[in-house]
Amino acid sequence: MSDKRLPLYTSSELKSGHDTDKSCWVTLYNRKIYDVTQFLDEHPGGDDIILEYGGKDVTKAMADPDSHSHSESSYEMLNESMLIGYLATKEEELELLSDGNTGRRVEVVQDTIDLTEFGEVPTEELLSVRTDYNHDYEKHKFLDLTKPLLWQVMTSNWTREFYLDQVHRPRHYGKGSAPLFGNFLEPLSLTPCLDSYRIFNA
Structure with a gap:
């Protein structure tokens, strides 16, 4: 405590x-x-x-x-x-x-950790723990982050309450931006900043 x-x-x-x-x-x-x-x-x-x-x-x-x-x-x-x-x-x-x-x-x-007490800095891996996509989808049935998002959203039948609950649950993709289209249109979803980030962090 x-x-x-x-x-x-x-x-x-x-x-x-x-x-x-x-x-x-x-x-x-x-x-x-x-x-x-x-x-x-x-x-x-x-x-x-x-x-x-x-x-x-x-x-x-x-x-x-x-x-x-x-x-x-x-x-x-x-x-x-x-x-x-x-x-x-x-x-x-x-x-x-x-x-x-x-x-x-x-x-x-x-009952949370006191962030004003400084100790050893965590490793980079611990600072950017990405979401377990499969576990997240099996548990919440919201978005499968391994598949293009646009079609999933367009064909969804979520209730308003379910949607609001899910968008308040942060998910860390961990490798650039999540796929929106999944085909030749995908480059159109990238800004120059994100595109450069992907090139230099590949």
Whole structure:
């Protein structure tokens, strides 16, 4: 078990300038604060949905199946990489303001590895562990990464809930870009950058 200390923020700090694409913070359960700025471009539902809640609580929005239902892995991703602090309660806020102690921190106990404790750097192989394609497809029945993706997507009959759950599960292809067409059209899917990467990393 490891712990880390995260700062408390007042409600005015949360709402002050953190509702734009330059800095976007949201809360869950009116307590945990997340900096989702870097995630705006990656959000499958588009950045406008998140920006609408900049500086606000997203608990109901994330649980609403009619707008954009989220899987358990979405919440895990928020806690693992975007949690930056906690929204002070009214009592804590009064204490912070009266003491002028805006740097007060909350100790959080978690069952994950403490990434602030530096040790031996992992090997390159461990830093880029690619997805086991066969196991992933057998388990989730989503996309077979060994086959062209476009036809699989066009002929799919996934439900909305299944699709949203799957796109929130990161997969590391590990060898350039996954095949889209699988025939003579494949070069059209490559940008010059990706093409150069493939040449120099072949």
